[in-house]
Amino acid sequence: MAFPESRPRRLRKTEALRALVRETILTPADFIWPLFVVPGTHVEQPIKSMPGQSRWSADRAADEARRAWDLGVKAVILFGIPEAKDATGSHAFKKDGPVPETIRAIAKAVPGMVIMTDVCMCEYTDHGHCGVVEKGEVLNDPTLELLAKEALTHARAGAHVVAPSDMMDGRVGFIREQLDEEGFEDVAIMAYSAKYASAFYGPFRDAADSAPAFGDRRSYQMDPANFNEALREALLDEEEGADIVMVKPAGPYLDIVRAVREQTDLPLAAYQVSGEYAMIHAAAERGWLDLDRATLESLVGIKRAGADMILTYFAPRACELLK
Numbered sequence: 152m153a154f155p156e157s158r159p160r161r162l163r164k165t166e167a168l169r170a171l172v173r174e175t176i177l178t179p180a181d182f183i184w185p186l187f188v189v190p191g192t193h194v195e196q197p198i199k200s201m202p203g204q205s206r207w208s209a210d211r212a213a214d215e216a217r218r219a220w221d222l223g224v225k226a227v228i229l230f231g232i233p234e235a236k237d238a239t240g241s242h243a244f245k246k247d248g249p250v251p252e253t254i255r256a257i258a259k260a261v262p263g264m265v266i267m268t269d270v271c272m273c274e275y276t277d278h279g280h281c282g283v284v285e286k287g288e289v290l291n292d293p294t295l296e297l298l299a300k301e302a303l304t305h306a307r308a309g310a311h312v313v314a315p316s317d318m319m320d321g322r323v324g325f326i327r328e329q330l331d332e333e334g335f336e337d338v339a340i341m342a343y344s345a346k347y348a349s350a351f352y353g354p355f356r357d358a359a360d361s362a363p364a365f366g367d368r369r370s371y372q373m374d375p376a377n378f379n380e381a382l383r384e385a386l387l388d389e390e391e392g393a394d395i396v397m398v399k400p401a402g403p404y405l406d407i408v409r410a411v412r413e414q415t416d417l418p419l420a421a422y423q424v425s426g427e428y429a430m431i432h433a434a435a436e437r438g439w440l441d442l443d444r445a446t447l448e449s450l451v452g453i454k455r456a457g458a459d460m461i462l463t464y465f466a467p468r469a470c471e472l473l474k
């Protein structure tokens with residue numbers, strides 16, 4: 152039916168009508184809030200390029216998790232910034248490091264909260280790469296051992312979900328095997344399956360002090376030009392036992408989110424990364440767009456593309472906006 156019979160505007164007349172035909176509904180249960188955690192107590196270090204986000208010590212992170220929980224946030228993902236960095240990232244395995252301490256603090260302060268952890272070496276190595284480096288190369292198989300050790304450290308502290316973000320080949324299967332061997336068959340794996348070598352991680356690398364000291368991550372993270380490869384990566388992670396697959400970044404990769412959604416029945420996460428967050432804030436600060444509206448629009452777009460859950464620094468604020 153064409154005009155004048157068909158008038159799509161009929162269903163846009165009032166908010167009640169629009170609500171009836173609305174296809175995508177954001178809810179607080181969609182969000183996972185990333186938190187940066189540091190050693191010490193009573194620490195709050197605001198992150199300049201990420202307005203409203205800070206690095207917290209475990210005690211303060213637990214307070215923040217409590218505040219977020221009260222707003223409706225049901226899941227957090229922890230990124231650790233260690234006391235010291237070295238060539239093999241040995242602080243990733245410390246059982247009293249900031250991530251294990253924060254897991255325990257949040258579990259105590261907010262018993263229902265889903266606690267996820269980012270599993271990667273780049274925050275812990277002095278060269279800032281995501282694995283073992285030899286002659287300027289990031290070695291795949293030796294890195295798997297480190298990642299599994301880090302995942303186990305988090306599982307032992309009580310993490311519910313571990314999320315390898317390194318992009319080494321075979322890491323999901325390797326971590327699954329090690330978790331099972333140690334009796335952590337209930338700890339889930341959320342795989343950063345299609346993680347692109349993106350410029351949009353800039354503010355995160357400031358926050359985590361994890362920019363590579365030489366070169367870049369293009370020998371392990373994906374080429375932004377590739378689509379089919381993302382499907383292969385997601386399939387591999389599914390075969391290796393991932394419980395959740397992820398696409399990252401989210402906004403510039405919505406085609407990938409949709410395509411992975413259509414390929415797999417696994418729950419799908421999308422990561423609205425630091426640069427996406429920073430861009431919206433920066434434009435809003437200049438008065439160039441409305442912060443609250445842009446926040447919700449950016450998130451509903453990611454969900455509409457097919458994500459079941461969204462990792463976003465906006466999580467607590469978005470919950471307030473959805474009230």
Ligand code: PBG
Nearest residue numbers: 271273316351352355424425426
């Ligand atoms: C660790 C990791 C990164 C991000 C999440 N996990 C940084 C990177 O790969 O350089 C980026 C998150 C963000 O930008 O918000 N490998």
